[in-house]
Every structure is written in C-alpha cells, then in structure tokens.
Amino acid sequence: MENIRELFQVMTRRFGLLNKNCCSIDDVDISLVQSHILYEIDKREHPSMQQVAEALGMDITTFSRQIQNLVKKGLVKKTPLPEDRRVYTLSLTTEGKFIATTIDREINRYLEEVFSHMTEFEKETVIRSIKLLNECMAKSSVCCKPLF
Amino acid sequence: MENIRELFQVMTRRFGLLNKNCCSIDDVDISLVQSHILYEIDKREHPSMQQVAEALGMDITTFSRQIQNLVKKGLVKKTPLPEDRRVYTLSLTTEGKFIATTIDREINRYLEEVFSHMTEFEKETVIRSIKLLNECMAKSSVCCKPLF
DNA sequence: ACATATAGTTGTAATTTGCAAATAAAATAA
DNA sequence: TTATTTTATTTGCAAATTACAACTATATGT
Numbered sequence A, B: 001m002e003n004i005r006e007l008f009q010v011m012t013r014r015f016g017l018l019n020k021n022c023c024s025i026d027d028v029d030i031s032l033v034q035s036h037i038l039y040e041i042d043k044r045e046h047p048s049m050q051q052v053a054e055a056l057g058m059d060i061t062t063f064s065r066q067i068q069n070l071v072k073k074g075l076v077k078k079t080p081l082p083e084d085r086r087v088y089t090l091s092l093t094t095e096g097k098f099i100a101t102t103i104d105r106e107i108n109r110y111l112e113e114v115f116s117h118m119t120e121f122e123k124e125t126v127i128r129s130i131k132l133l134n135e136c137m138a139k140s141s142v143c144c145k146p147l148f
Numbered sequence C: 001a002c003a004t005a006t007a008g009t010t011g012t013a014a015t016t017t018g019c020a021a022a023t024a025a026a027a028t029a030a
Numbered sequence D: 001t002t003a004t005t006t007t008a009t010t011t012g013c014a015a016a017t018t019a020c021a022a023c024t025a026t027a028t029g030t
Helices: A004-021 A032-043 A049-055 A060-072 A094-115 A120-139 B004-021 B032-043 B049-055 B060-072 B094-115 B120-139
Strands: A076-080 A088-092 B076-080 B088-092
Touching: A004 A032, A004 A094, A004 B004, A004 B032, A004 B094, A004 B120, A032 A049, A032 A060, A032 A076, A032 A088, A032 A094, A032 B004, A049 A060, A049 A088, A060 A076, A088 A094, A094 B004, A094 B120, A120 B004, A120 B094, A120 B120, B004 B032, B004 B094, B032 B049, B032 B060, B032 B076, B032 B088, B032 B094, B049 B060, B049 B088, B060 B076, B088 B094
Parallel strands: none
Antiparallel strands: A076 A088, B076 B088
C-alpha cells in the first residue's frame, strides 16, 4: 500500500501553488490568503467577519487587517448590519467580483487541463472521490473543525 | 455538474489546517512550512538546499533562513558536500526524525479516521483517484512546475 | 589566470501573524 | 432602568516570515 499522506501532501502542495500563481490579475496583486477570502465572500451572501474568518480557520485579528487591505484596494465592501451594529457584512465590489471571477476562471481552466489527461470516466470518478472525501472529513471528529 | 474548484478549495484548505494543527510536538513548535521542510528532507536522501527549496516552491533565501532556524532547534543537520563545497547536504537529526515521524503518525491517524467513514472499496477508489490526479497534475504544462 | 556560473548567505524593508488589551454595541441580570 | 456580561470587531505591539538585491565562496570553461 502506498503512503497515503504522501499523496495528500503532494496534491495539497500543488493546489496551493496553483492558487498562489493565479493571484496576480491585471495590476492588482492578491496574496494567497486574500484570494481565499475573496472566494469565500463571493460564495456566501453577505457573511459577517466572524463567519468568513472561521470558515478559513484564520485568527480574527489577522482577518480584520486583511479585510482592511482589501477594502483599501477597493475589492471588498464592509456594511454595518442595521439589526446589530457590532456586525459588519462583507461583500465584493464590482472590481472585487471581477478579480474573484478571473481567478476562478484561471483555476478552472487549469483543472480542465489536468482532467484532459483522463478519460471521462476517470474524471467522474476523481470528482466523486474528492466529494466523498470532503464529506468524510466533515464528519470527522478529530480535527479540522473550523470548516463548514 | 458541481463546481470543481469548490471541491478542491475545500479539500486543500482542510488538509492545510490539518497540517497546521499537527505541528506542535512535545514542547517544540513547528510552523507549517517547517513541517513541510522536515517532511521533504525525510523523504529524500541527503538533498541539497536548492532541491528541497525547489520542491516546496520556496524562495531560496527564505528557505535558507528557515533551515537556519531548524538547525538552531537541533532538528536538521547541514553537511557540506566534499565533492562540491558550495553545496550543503540536508538531513534530520535524531530529534528531527522523531518530530517528523510523530507528525506523520498524527496525520496518518487522522486520515485513517476519515477513511473509517468509507467502505473499503470507496477508500481504494479515493486513493487511486488522488494518485491519478497527482500524475495528471505532473503531466500538465500550465502550472505547478516546481514540484517533482 | 580570468571570466562566468552556481550554491548559499546576509542586508534590509515590507508584510503577516497572533496575543493581549481596547472599543463599541447587544443581551442579560439586578 | 441601570449595571454587568457577552459578543463583534479593531488596535498596540512584538515576533516571525517573506523576497529582492547584493554579497561570499566555490566550481567550471576558455
């Protein structure tokens, strides 16, 4: 039996690199964390700071500062919630949405390239496998709580 | 069809977190990058600085300093290569080997926990899928060159 | 011997990180 | 209603991480 961790280590590192490489759009520089933040805000509808920070397993203070950067860059908008003015609601600006979409397209294009080396059946199998894996990781009690 | 990037994003993030959580052994604190470095040195036999830095897609200067830290912690040994004295050969000390092994066991234990939510057949399928995926990523021309 | 290339290190300055403490707005208790 | 506690977010600060440019030291080619 092959070393299972090895497989994960390699895959994870590769995808991390991929993400990193795909993060300079136009003349806007986006760090890896920032791209994760954009992705997460884009996916949810008007999440709070806490929610996103927790989803990413980030310290809230670090997150706060990253959001400040993204706001300064004009990619994220922070709107105070009327019902509870302690809470800020996050959303992407038009520019932010554009960046997020571009990154997404970039990564998906790469993934398609990778899948092009497989048969349609293999591709389906791999995708179903990862889906299953995610579900089982979510079930797990040991670790990785902060996600979903 | 589900969003493929989403699947990868979640999985990668989870595994990254897992790695991060598993990095405090005894009273030695190991950062995520450092654990990757230990892993890579352990896997290869007496690699050079360049080789490991490249495998991890790290800037060589950053890597150099990380190695200095690991040497200071007594986890890594740097041996000049007799044939070419510009080159340093990296290896783990006994302590370093112990730490690397402990992290490895920790992560494998978690992975086993995750797989315990699957049938044996599903497990086999998932592992084969990830293996295939890695192979196809390696074939790809677009991105992720620095690895293997 | 001289120029050039390679492996690794340091100077330095910017960025990122997270703990502790502060602010500010609910929610709850009295 | 006021006082107390809890919750969401922000700052102070000091340490760790990063990467570019410049440097040292060794090896290779002419």
